[in-house]
Amino acid sequence: MAINKVVQTRAEAVQGIGDGSTVLISGFGAAGVPTDLIHALLDQGARDLTVVSNNAGTGDRGLAALLREGRVRRIVCSYPRSAGSIAFDELYAAGKIELELVPQGTLSERMRAAGAGIGAFYTPTGVGTKLAEGKEVREIDGREYVLEYPLKGDVALVEAESADRWGNLTYNKSARNFGPVMAMAADLTIVEARNIVELGQMNPETIVTPSIFVDRVFHVPAETASAA
C-alpha cells in the first residue's frame, strides 16, 4: 500500500495528542515556528503540556496563545525573554508556569540524544554554574563535564519548506534551526509544510530530514500561513 503521510485537515494533523504530553516546537525567534499546528493544538484542547522550544513565544499568536490559554504547565527552553514575550513574562512573574532553563547547545544535544538512542552524555557546558547544580560532574582527560540526559518528545511540531508523501523534508534558510533534531526526537512528528511535492521530485542529495523521522504532513501554503 502506498505510504501517504499527508493529512487533509488541521484536526487530523493533531489528532490523539494527550493531556500531559511533552511537545517539541521548532523555531528560533519567529523563524521556523509551526504556527498553524500550534493553533490546531489549541483547538484540539490538550492541556497540562510540557513545551520544549528555544523561546517562549511573542505577541499573541502561536506559543504565546497556547500559554495565554493556560495549556502549558511547564516550559523547557534556553531563552524565554524577548521583545514581545508578554504572555510568558506575565505567567512567570505570577508563578503560574514552571521554567526549566537549558543552555541552547545542551537543549539541542539532549534532543539529538533522544533521537539517536543515546542514554546520556557529558558536556563541558555549564560546569561550575547554577544550571549544573545537583548534576553529576566527571573529569575526563583533565576537563570537567556535566552529565545530561536525553529529552524526548511525545510529539514534535515542525515547520518545513517542502515535504513529499513519505515525509522527506527540506527547510528554508535559518528557519531550519531545531526542526531536523526535533523531528527525530519525538514519538509522533507532525510537519507543517509550505509545499507538498511529488515523490522523487526532491533531490536526494539535498533532503535534510529523511522520511523515517516524520509521521504526518499538513500542507499550509505560504499565502495562508499564519504569522508567528
Next chain:
Amino acid sequence: MALEAVAQDEAVKKLTRNQVAWRAANEIPDGSFVNLGIGLPTTCANFMPEDREIVLHSENGILGVGPAPAEGEEDPELINASKDPITLVPGGSFFVHSDAFVMIRGGHIDLALLGAFEISADGDLANWTTENPNFPPGVGGAMDLAAGAKQVWVLTDHVTRKGAPKIVNKCSYPLTAQKVVTKIFTDLAVIDVAPDGLVVREMVEGMTLEALQELTEPKLTLAPDCKVLTAPAL
C-alpha cells in the same frame, strides 16, 4: 573622577555602541571563524574589516553571516542570534541547530564575542541572569560558547546604567563560565585579561588611568604602548 564627572566631561570621547562593535570587529584575525552573541556583538557583522576574510557563525544554524540587508530586503527566515535580519555571504551555509552547537562545543569556533552583566579580573563571565524574580533568566547559547570557543571576548558598556563597575573583583551574579574572557571592549577602553591581571591597551581620548580605575574594581595596569581608542563616526 566619578562616573557623573566622566559622563559630563566633554573631553572624554566615549565610543558609541556601533563604535565599540567596530573596534572589536577590527581586532579579529584574518581567517577566523567567529560566533556573534546576542545583543551588541551581532552588530559587529556590519563593521567587519574589508581587508580580511572572516567567517561569522550564528547559533541558529548559519555560517557566513553578512551585514544587515538594505531596507525592504529583509527575509524573516534569515536572522541572527538577536533575531535581527541579516544577509548570507557567498560560501555561506545553513545547518541544523545541533550541528551549530557541534561547531561550538566541539572546539571549532576560534572566537566568541559576547555581552556581559559582569566580568571578573580572572575572566569569569556572568551574562545570563540577574536573579530578578520578575525578570526571567535567559542563557541561550552563552554557556556553550563560553565553554567551547577557543577564545571569548566581551563587548560591554564600561559601567552599568547606575554607574557601577561591570568589571569587578568577583561576579555577584551567577556565572556563565569561569576564567574564559581574554579581552574586553568597552565604550572607554580595550582591556586584556592577562594571567597577572587586567592590562589597559587602549583608552578613549581624555581618559586617564586614574579615572578609568575609579570605574573598574580590579587593579588596572597600563600597557607600555597604550594607545588612544578611536573609531570612525558610525
